[in-house]
Amino acid sequence: MKSLGMIFLFVLAVTSTFSNGVVIPQFPLEQDSGGFVMNTHNVHITVEDGIATVIIEEEFENTSTRLLEAVYLFPIPSSAVISDFTMKIGDQILKGEVLPADEARKIYHEIVAKMKDPALLEYVGTQLIRMSIYPFEPGERRQFFIEYSQPLEISSNSYSMIYPLKIDSFLSAPIGSVSVRISVPLQIAEVYSPTHPFVETTGVSGREYVFIGNDLIPNSDVALVLTSSEDEIPSSLATHWDESTNEGYFLLTLIPRIKEEIVIPKDVVFVLDISGSMYGEKIEQAKRALEQVLQMLRPGDRFAIVTFDGRVHNLTGSLLDASEKAEWIEKVRRIQADGMTNIYGALQTSIDMFSKYDTGRFKALLFLTDGEPTEGITDIGRIISDATPEARARNVHLFSFGVGTGVVAELLDRLVQENAGRVSYIIEGESIEAKVTDLYRSIETPALENVTVSIENLDVKKTLPEGPYSLFSGQALRISGIYFDEGDMRVTVEGTRGGEKYRYEYLFKTSKRSDSPFIERIWAQKRIAHLANLYRYDPSLTEAEKDELKLEIIALSKKFNIINEFTSYLIAPERVQTYTAGDRGGLGAAPPADSVMAAKSVAEMEQDQFVEGGSSDYTFVDGIGFTLEEGVWIQDDEEVNTLESLGLAAYSEAYFELANRSDWVAKVFALGDRIRFIYKGVLIEISDEGIQTLDELLDALNKQ
Incomplete structure (x- = not known):
């Protein structure tokens, strides 16, 4: 059974902030018979004087083939004041009821035992809004509306909040349409989310920041920081x-x-890989991105275009004034892909186009490639060592875009580290056009x-x-x-x-206030990214020093529950790769796709983006690692293989008693219904068989 527990885990962890509702059938649905889908999930947050007013609208649909009885549950934030909670059926409006924590706990246990899924254990301990839904006809849609107000956490001159969007509940499909919209007054200088790409826009009531997703399976909750504006640099x-x-x-x-008062002009050189591997949708997206960048140039800016395959093609010949961009937009549309990949020549040609003496201009080189150097000088060290001093002499900021899994991550990473830029990896399913234009939009005004x-x-x-x-x-x-x-x-x-x-x-x-835990995780991600780059690329490190870096990365990953494509190599290498580790921190002999994904994870951590997931067979529960082996979640501890196990039947009286005794055990149970873990020195094995009653549990624990 696929566990939904980790989805609910974070919801409980932030019951002092915001929570989402779920619809749960009264009886388990048969496999492949359909279920509940969420068609829309719209959130509008309005902030004024440090108070957030939250309006949530959700629409659920019964896609099963039979009439269902269900219950809608909504955990209540402790500091929230509920002003409205209704369900709409046509013109009929129904209100929900509020239950105390003790009664809510009983409901959770009943549902867990009945549905044979431990996910709802993560709600235990909070108050609850409940609404019964009957009948819920096949194909019928129900809308839920929740409105409440809540004071935001204050630290210095910023507010912080978390909206837990990370939900699966009992849905049988991705959420059709998701929008999170936050309206802020002029006193707020910026709304920043390290987890979701919010876009600033102008709304009906002023400035708004919006995140929109379609066919979304949420894998991260929304963290928000709202900064007030006071100084020239707020x-x-x-x-x-x-x-x-x-x-x-x-x-x-x-x-x-x-x-x-004085607009800083820019020199922008766009360097585009047109080798044969770029043929098709890749080159078309790249051309659209280049066209968009040209459109965004301001009066006084200059631009140049260099393409490369086996040879280097200096299309513009030199930096041209932005007034000539219209003519070149038409020429860009005629670019074709073919040939080899001469990265060395392309970098040398493009860097030489910048002047060493134009100190009053901002200089940016946008470099896009989908492969490794195969023509001209191909040695990575030589490419980096020759390009870096020339770029620095001209004060050039280099922004690299690696497309697909054939790029050499070390080359792109090192280029931007040495030249005050940023790297972005674009994997299958992501838009080249969106990544390039978003980056350029962010650097448009130096x-x-x-x-x-x-x-x-x-x-x-x-x-x-x-x-x-x-x-x-x-x-x-x-x-x-x-x-x-x-x-x-x-x-x-x-x-x-x-x-x-x-x-x-x-x-x-x-201060010594402990009310913004996401701040320590942002630091941990930056620290891991910093150590990872040293581990992978610093040639001066001894093996002993690399081992020390590896241990710190693993310790940070476990403490802050951060696992991704890079840390999975270090935490559980025997489960992630079977090839021999090379000289690049375990990545030198890795397949190209793995190397690029690891580099992508490090780049995202450096850029304040929360990195979720990673290896699907490894996860954490409060810093303790668990690996999934043949359907069983096993604690990552050598003692698991030495202790005698105590069998415990899932969803039995003994099972719920143990969950009530320890919050950590309840979270472990949320992984699934087959688990092996250590509790107070005892190896507990959850399965369909084992002790059932409280007396049996107490007797067994006393004998250990």
Whole structure:
């Protein structure tokens, strides 16, 4: 049985924030007989004076072939004030009832035992809105409306909240249409989500940020940070204190809002791989992306276009004024793909097009390829070592796009690390056009270059990412780190714009409040990404030093429940790969697809995106690893193979008693109905057979 437990796990973990409703049939449905699907899930959040008003609209449909009796459940956030909760059937409006935690717990247990799925155990301990649904006719649709208000958590001059979108419930298909819309007043400078790509837009009541998804299977909850606007560079400091380690984590957000009294012109060189492997949809998407970038050029900007296969084609010959872009849009549409891949020549030609002396211009090289170097100089080290000093001499920012699984991740990663840029990996199913244009939109208005950030008056460690940085108008630079006491933090930001120097000073206060746990996870992801790049690419490391990095990556991954394509190599290599590890941190001999996916994971962590999933047969429960082997979730602990097991029947009286005794055990049970784990030194084995009653459980535990 596919476990739904990890979906509900996070919902319970954030009952002080927002939760979604689920429709549960009164009796288990037969396999392949259909079920409940969610057609729409629309959320509108309005923020004013630190209060969020949340309106949720969900539509469920009975796709089974029979009339069903069901119940709609909605966990209530502890600080929320419910103003409306209704179900609509045609013109009929029905209200729900609110149940206390004790009665809710009983309902959860009854449903778990009846449905033979442990997922609902994760709701235990919260209050509950319940509404009975009968009859629910085949093909019928029901709409649910929830409205409530809730004060947001405040830290320095920012608000934070989490909306748990990570739901599967008992749906038999992806959610048809999902939208999360947040409306903010002018006092909010930016809404930032490390988990979902929100787009700023203009709504009926002012500025809005919107996330939209279609046919969506949510795999991450929505984390939001709302930063207030006060200074020329509106900045904020959000913190989270870990009582167990007596240290705190901070997220420093710098958002440039420099008035463009002098528009900074840009030089943009677009370098496009047109080798034979780009033939078809890849080249068409890339051409559309290039066309969109040309359309976005401003007066005073300059551009150049270089394509390459086995040879290098300097199409424009030199940097051209933006006024000539219309003519070149037509020429771009006629580009064709064929030939080999001369990456070395393409980089040398494109970098040489930038002047060393135009200090008042922002210089960006957008480099797109789907393969490895096969023509000209193909040695990766030589390509990087020859391109880097020339790019630095011209102050060029290099942005790489790796398309598909045939690219050399080391080459693209190292190029952007050495040249103040960013890398983006575009795998099957993702849009080249969207990735390129989104990146260009974010760098369209440069604010400050060669930025350094210094932190004084407070002891901080392991700040990431390391500078120097570049800042762009309307975008944020986020720096994470660890602090050890509450107090004043003085931050100095220095950089250049149009050849002029700028300096800004800020004073923040750290605290020992423990109300923003996502901040420590952002830091952990940045730290893992930093260590991963050292592990993979630093040639000066000894094997002993690489082993130390590996151990820290594994420890961070387990502590903060972060598993992805890179960390899975290190945490459970025997379950992820069977080939011999090479000199690149276990990736040197990896198949190209695995290498690219690992690099993609590291790049996403560096760019503040929460990375979910990874290996489908490995997961965490509060930092404890579990692997799925032949349908059984087994705790990743050597003692599992040495202890004598105690059999426990799933969904029995003894099963629920053990779940009630330990929150961690309840979360473990949410993995499925076949599990082997260690509880207080006893190896527990959950299956269809085993002890059933409370007396048997107590007697067995006492004998251990």
